[in-house]
Amino acid sequence: MSLATFIGQLFAGLGLAFVLFFTAAGLNLVWGVLGVMNFAAGAVYMLGAYLTTSVIARLGASALGWTVALIAVPLAVAALGAVAEVALLRRTYREEDENRQFMLTLALSYLIAGGVVLVWGTHFRTVSLPRALSGSWSVLGATLPVYTFVTIALGLAVTVAIWFGLYRTRAGLLTRAAVDDREMLAVLGVNVDRLYSAVFAVGIGLGALGGVLVAPQGAVSSNLETTALVPAFIVVVTGGLGNMPGALMAALAIGILESFAALHDATLAQLTPYVVMSVVLGARALAGRRGWSAAAQLRARRTRRERAPAGSTAG
Amino acid sequence: MRRSAGAFLGAIALAVLGAALALSGCGSSDSPSAEVAPGAPLKIGYLASLTGFCSTFSQEYVKGAELAVRLANERGGVLGHKLQLIVRDDRATPTVGVAQARDLVLSDGVRFLAGTCSSAVGKSVEQLVANPSHVIYALGVSDPTVFSAGPEIYAFNTIPTAQIEGRNAAAYIRAHPRWKRIAVMSEDYSYGYQVTAAFRQAMRGSGQTIISQDYLPSGGSDYTPYIEKVLAERPEAVYSTVITEDTVTLVKQGLPLGLFDKTNFFGIMDYATIDAMPQPPVGVEGYTFYPSSSIYHTPFARELEALGPAVANGGAAGDAFNQIQLIVQGIEKAGTTDPTKVRDALAGSKVQTVQGRVEIHKCNHEVAMPIAVGTIVGPNHALEFAHFEPLRLVDTNKYFEC
């Protein structure tokens, strides 16, 4: 393999990885704090992409149109997420059955997918990139699309922002505290409801951001929902539920390996997420470690504790 | 608890058995007459893929079919029967298409079917209705195996199959003998496999080598790794069977990587698809079965043009129009609405279509539609949408083996 090929594939793989990471990070954040596996993540990704086509179609494929889409679409979808959290999810946290939350997000995904058909119809949509982003750069003999640089740069920026937000701000401190003990936080006078809404909104916004980035790169259609969801689930499980660095590593491994696997067989390359997941889960089982993060274990312990009294009265 | 459960189970068994025995005699096996009753409307079931992967063209299909029915009825119908079009959504999914076709045949008594854009739907519906009910089914799909059973089948194809498409592409590449190293990029599903197989077979003995073969994930959102890989092989020509929205993704991601500068690109480029692109790949060589009606100077093409360029462009409307025409002209040729006689009258005959008079091959019921090949140009004074200029119509009769 020539150096140019190597760089080309590595670069393309990084592009794949970061788009995957946005959705996975959103899933992880919501799971880690709210304990909700957000099935609507794929639909949110698709919604972000459709909204982007509308914004760019209205403002033109200029730097302005693209920047507005990049900022406004995730914010708008995040606001929608906050509304959904307040109206639907909030009433369920105190219930025993955490499956109802998953079902609510499933209903949300149906509503978004149905709404997309209602608003945009079934015809695929497509918009251009601004001229400045649609070219390519030549690096060591490899031709690399400018837009992939943008995706990777944004991916790194968001990764840093997530880390900074979680570990260097008061909101992040509270968020991490909420993972450990929600009741204690409430006793200390923190508005946990508002914190949850904010976290859900951020998680949804991250998913939409992936959709924004992918929209001008190809055709936008209802395919996006499932093509985003399955690999993102796999990334989250492989990285360890609620484990942000784990998800980043899993996304990078899957993206880069898939890109290199494409050199040999494009069809089998599509199996990369499953292969990586099997290897990681298998290795973890052999090492005797449980398949999820410390935070999730805490959560599991907590729910067990909370459920114990309910169980004894029922029995 | 035991006894009660036994009573419960017994009740279920009795209910099912009793009803089965009582009703087994009154099945709906009284086969209706092969002909439509005099004066009764002639129902044509139309499977439109209103939702699902080819919903892009669905409205155009329906408009074309409706136009053909309207024209026939304005002339007083067919053999004294007014035509009645029953449109159903097959969601481009075989199970749904089969359910709709089954219902059209069983509940509406339909003896003539048309439509679907999905080969899988076409194949399963053909199997379902061919035997024993003998339903004429006019459809435009690319899977040649739908029609491989021979002249006994009741299905007729109104577009070139994947086999014809692959042979035509090979003829184009062979006409450029200086291109020695050829890369193929295909859709990763049966349409892609079939075109590619036909292409490769027809390339044998050309002295040109196929250096790489990639099946791109259908509906995928990032083809960059595949494009990088293909270009790294330094092919002198790339042949692509990547269609509809995937063409959009391929073109967008291929442009910055040099897919259209570093090599000679030749691929399927439907008018409806290139027109949807904000920046169509101007200068690239492409082909389509679906050019605009405006390039054909036939009476039917003029009727379609009256529906406006949004419908006439893209050819989906023309395809559906042709399917209804095939049924109407078949009934007129046969002088009866008996499907078996209509089939025999159509096979080997010539029918009027949007594209002009074309032959229906007797051995497999495929209509020899021309394929349009040309160079992509943007909208200009001649046509207000992206199109081919110059455009060449290839007679596909030479690709048939009967």
Place this chain on the structure above:
Amino acid sequence: MAGMARARSRRALWADGGPALALVAVAALLPAVASSEYVLLAASMIVTALVAVSFNLLFGYTGMFSFGQAAFYGLGAYATALLMNEASFGFYLALAGAVLVAVAVAALSGAVLVRMEPVAFVMLTFALSALLEFGAEHTPNLAGGDSGLIANVPSGLNVVVDVNGVYYAMLGVASAVLVGVFVFVRSRAGLIVRGIREDALRARTLGVRVERRKLGVFTLAGAVAAVGGGLSVLSDQIVYPDVFDWRISANALIVTLLGGVGTFSGPVVGAVALGLIDFYVGKLTTDTLLVEGLVLLGVILLAPRGIVALRIRSRSGRHI
């Protein structure tokens, strides 16, 4: 005392099984009064009901949230068609073979899956069905690829020739499965499984081998879904990779919730209700996703215990 207890248990038995029995009875009489359009609708409800019953066994009775019952539904459909086409089995023999295939796959995958944390179980069952869909799409020589697999249905069971005959065959098999499931959930094993749902830790302390029981239910549920898939071959005569689509798993969930989760009749009632909703809504709009989303949302928020519970509650007078 013993007599009263028996009477009460009998009443509970009829309350739990009654609605399903009533629907089966109506279904058995349907061809006499309804056109083939409604018979075909009922046939699709039979298939939906079996997948929902399978989901309910896992989620409703055992507390295992599977989002991949489409995997076993699809395996049942493909294996039935393949055994008829390639091995020239008769339909019932092919169906039995397909159930064995599903049982084997469920036992193997379940051995890993039932040990997973609940959320991982949801996602991995989902991934299993997605993986099988990919496999079906990419094995054109075995499974027909994305063109689908056309089943050589015996001429005696051709739906176009004899829609009522096929319908009764489907109803008969489905009724037998319902009887089997009823016996299971009413048995001691069914009781133990519900104990695991309520408190797995306590069940374990009481000496229940939780993983083994869970695996048993997972396998049984796989078999039930496979029967649903096998029966769909009769009415559709084709198997297509979208038998593994996640919307089939989601549909089983919606149907079960709508009817009443954790009750025997719930999935059956729900399948009929959603079938009717889809049927009439489908005449008005092609955007059924929106409608199904609203149904799901409405059930979760307004009637989390489903239609069956509404009926029981209103009869006992505690709720109007």
